[in-house]
Each structure stands twice: as structure tokens, then as C-alpha cells.
Amino acid sequence: MSLVVYLAAFVFGMTSVLLFRRPRRAMRNPLTVSTCAAIVLGALVFVCAAPATLATVNELTGIPNFGAPLTYGMLCAYSCSVLVLLINWRGGSRDRVRRRVLGAIAAYGLLMTAIVVLFSLAEADTERLRDLDTYYADTPFMREMILLYLLGHSAAMLVMCAVCIRWGREVDGPLRTGLRLILVGALLDLVGFQAAKYTAIVARWTGHDLDFLSTTLAPPMASLAALLCSAGYLLPSALAQWRALGDHRRLAPLWSLVKSVSCAPRPPTGWWRLPRARLQWREVSIHDALLALAPYFDHRVRERTRDSALRAGRSPHEARLAAEAAMLADAARRATAREEPPRTGGPRADGTYRLHATEVSGTGGLVELAQALRHPPSRTSLPGSVTEPEEPHVA
Known part of the structure; x- marks a missing residue:
């Protein structure tokens, strides 16, 4: 499982390399910075969530399950970065964008703080690398911590879906296609990852065992959703590069002349x-x-x-x-x-x-x-041109 998660993180992270290949120029563009931040944080979520990473973090800190608040906090940071990306993508006046960005950072900063506080108050001495959400679903403070991170991520994905649907009606071309990919990824995250987690946790509350939804179904759905979102982020830029390649080739006759x-x-x-x-x-x-x-x-x-x-x-x-x-x-x-x-x-x-x-x-x-x-015009190639009749051949 760790290998699959690391592979998803690698593919996810490579998207940011393609977008952020010229740091000096990219740093001047808030949209590029926020896009790369969202992709990098998404990749880090996968790295932190891998069982091998969780075991290493727990061993290094000496605290059982310390990797859980680290992963959940990283997921909250990713959710915040998604909202910041949408704010910068949508644009508007500088003051309005700044207020919204600071509001999103403040909200998710409080959420991350609450996760750390709840974990410190909980009793979670048994290390769980794959089924922590369901194993501690009934444990005081751990229960609230798990619900908080899920609700925070759900809010970000719901906002993303709403923005993609509304904005997709106003734009066309590659941007609309990219928004549709992001929308599909967000919906897959909501249905395949979060709904599976919620269902497994509620099943625990009611005395049933649907842990496979959280441990087996949710992780690959989250990976696929992230890959679709990253493809949506990258698509407009990739198509712009493709169009630039075509224009570069079409300019060859002019460039050869001058x-x-x-x-x-x-x-x-x-x-x-x-x-x-x-x-x-x-x-x-x-x-x-x-x-x-x-x-x-x-x-x-x-x-x-x-x-x-x-x-x-x-x-x-x-x-x-x-x-x-x-x-x-x-x-x-x-x-x-x-x-x-x-x-x-x-x-x-x-x-x-x-x-x-x-x-x-x-x-x-x-x-x-x-x-x-x-294709220069010629007397014989232009429409309506009349060519001089050939002289008859005399044998």
C-alpha cells in the first residue's frame, strides 16, 4: 500500500515541477504559486498517510499515532491551499483576494490547532497504521479530531465543486476542460474517499463493521481523485504549450525570411x-x-x-x-x-x-x-484567374 501511495505522491508532485520550473518568474504569479502549493501539499498528504511513513514518524517521535495529527494537519493545509487556489484563479480586486485568502488561512489554521489539541487530550496508546479512523471512532477527543479533519476537507471539496460548476458556465476551451477534470476529481474525493470514511465511522458508532470502506476503498479513491485534480490544474498550461509549439512551427517561414x-x-x-x-x-x-x-x-x-x-x-x-x-x-x-x-x-x-x-x-x-x-499568390492559383491559352502544337 505504501508503494502505491508514494507513486501517487510522486506523480502528483511532478505536476508542480512542470509548473514551477522557473522559480523567479513563477514567484511573481500568485496563481502559479498557489497551484504549485496545492499540488505539493497534496503530494505531502500522500507521503504522510503511507503506513511506512506513519511508522517512521511514530518511532522517531516516540509517540504512538503521532503521524495521525501530522497527516490530518497536512490534509487541512491542502484543503486550505485548494481554496486559496480557487480564490486566485477566480481573481478580482487585490484587496478582495487578499481578504479571502487570509480568511481561508485563518479558518484552517484554527482547524489544525484544534486537531493538535484534541490529539494531545486523547488516549491513543495503541499504534494503528491503517485503520486509525475506525479503531478510534468511539474514543473521546480522537472521535472529534477525526470528524474535524473530515469536515474541513469536505468543506473545501464542496466549495471546489460549486466554483467549478459555476465558473465552468462562464469559460470555454482548455480552461473549461480543466475545470471539469477538477470537478470530477473533487466529486470522486467526496464520494469515494470521504463518504466511505463517514460510512465506516458511523457503522462503528452503530456497532457494525464496515472498516474495509475506510482501509481498502478510500485510499485508492483519494489517489485517483488527486490525480484527476492535478490533471485539471495542468491541462490549461499543457494545452497552451501545445498551441505555442504549433505557432512556433507555423512562424518558421516568416522567421526563415527575416x-x-x-x-x-x-x-x-x-x-x-x-x-x-x-x-x-x-x-x-x-x-x-x-x-x-x-x-x-x-x-x-x-x-x-x-x-x-x-x-x-x-x-x-x-x-x-x-x-x-x-x-x-x-x-x-x-x-x-x-x-x-x-x-x-x-x-x-x-x-x-x-x-x-x-x-x-x-x-x-x-x-x-x-x-x-x-503560400504566396500566383496568377494561376488565385481564384478567378485567367491563364493565357497555350499555342497549338504543330506537328
Whole structure:
């Protein structure tokens, strides 16, 4: 059993490593910090709850069952961190978020203190590594301690379910999918872990023996619930990395064209740089190159290409992208050949023309420009184009 619990803790904890791989930057983001704290505390709960850990803690302290309040206190800390995560995830004014976070910490701090006090008042001299909850279900003070930790964890999971349901109606995409995974994990925790614990304890109170619910069913359900929640925490970030990888690849034609004129400093290379970091550097470098190429823009090339695309049936947006791609390719050729900037005259001769890619936020504009470069318009490929008839072959 200890091996299974340790494995769950390892998988759970690795999620935080993926999210907290750049500590300096991550520490500036309360959402990242609270997410990693919740995942790490969840992993520590599994480590503390393993029978091997409980036996070691009891032996080192010389106090039978000392591992119980340690595990329950860690579970309360995890429940508090879940609420803090939800508060930061939901957002709002800084003062409102701070008040709610401090309120959650204060409430669960009192709960953890009560658990320690109740354990010190109880008589629990028989070491129980697997069935402490049911074995001491009728013992004064231990009974209250067990109920307190369960109620505190139940409150956190119920709040999590309510927030996931309400917020899931307001968002879409990866965030909604992540919220649904967290909701399933929270419901599995409520039904598979907590309901099993409550049922086994109540059965003890009524003279029945359903200890298997607490000792056999509850632990794997808790592990599965935690893994689902961690997947929900990680999913939006993982999908964002996947999208960044796709955008990074789609920008390749544009980067291949302009990289020779970019003066952006190169970042440290290495396999550990995730796609979002690579994409961010490529965006900065491309924008730097576009600024360097602006004096070489020949607006006669742009206007001719745009007019041809419009006559061929392209939409105004598609025609603009095709025209800007042609102008950019011409500018890159001139800059590489060290030619003099063109003298096109007119209101755009001062280099103030703004490409569509620089007018929109995000990567979408650059990706559209890169795809226009990858598939340049031609007289034969544009819709509605008319090709010259071939001369008849004379034998």
C-alpha cells in the first residue's frame, strides 16, 4: 500500500515541477504559486498517510499515532491551499483576494490547532497504521479530531465543486476542460474517499463493521481523485504549450525570411526551454526584424499585389496579407543584397506603414503573415484567374 501511495505522491508532485520550473518568474504569479502549493501539499498528504511513513514518524517521535495529527494537519493545509487556489484563479480586486485568502488561512489554521489539541487530550496508546479512523471512532477527543479533519476537507471539496460548476458556465476551451477534470476529481474525493470514511465511522458508532470502506476503498479513491485534480490544474498550461509549439512551427517561414536582419539577443539554448518561451523569443525577434526592414518596404509592390489579389476574388483581408507578404519578401531581398531603400514617395515613404501583424495583439497576426509567405499568390492559383491559352502544337 505504501508503494502505491508514494507513486501517487510522486506523480502528483511532478505536476508542480512542470509548473514551477522557473522559480523567479513563477514567484511573481500568485496563481502559479498557489497551484504549485496545492499540488505539493497534496503530494505531502500522500507521503504522510503511507503506513511506512506513519511508522517512521511514530518511532522517531516516540509517540504512538503521532503521524495521525501530522497527516490530518497536512490534509487541512491542502484543503486550505485548494481554496486559496480557487480564490486566485477566480481573481478580482487585490484587496478582495487578499481578504479571502487570509480568511481561508485563518479558518484552517484554527482547524489544525484544534486537531493538535484534541490529539494531545486523547488516549491513543495503541499504534494503528491503517485503520486509525475506525479503531478510534468511539474514543473521546480522537472521535472529534477525526470528524474535524473530515469536515474541513469536505468543506473545501464542496466549495471546489460549486466554483467549478459555476465558473465552468462562464469559460470555454482548455480552461473549461480543466475545470471539469477538477470537478470530477473533487466529486470522486467526496464520494469515494470521504463518504466511505463517514460510512465506516458511523457503522462503528452503530456497532457494525464496515472498516474495509475506510482501509481498502478510500485510499485508492483519494489517489485517483488527486490525480484527476492535478490533471485539471495542468491541462490549461499543457494545452497552451501545445498551441505555442504549433505557432512556433507555423512562424518558421516568416522567421526563415527575416532572421538574418534581426538584432534581438539570443536566449540561452537548451532542451528545457518550453515551447512558450521559444515562441516568445521568436515573436520578439521577428518584430525586431520587421522594424529593421521597414525602410526597405516598397509600397508599389504591395499595391500591385493587393490589386491583383482583389481582382482574383480574394477578400480584402486576404489581399492585404498577400500584399504585405510580397512587400516583406521584397524588402528582405533588398536588405540581404544591401541595396538602397526604395524611393516610393507618397504618405508611406517615411516608413510609418504598419503591417497587419503589428496591429493585432498576440501571435495570430504573425502566423497569418507567415502562412501568406508560405503560400504566396500566383496568377494561376488565385481564384478567378485567367491563364493565357497555350499555342497549338504543330506537328
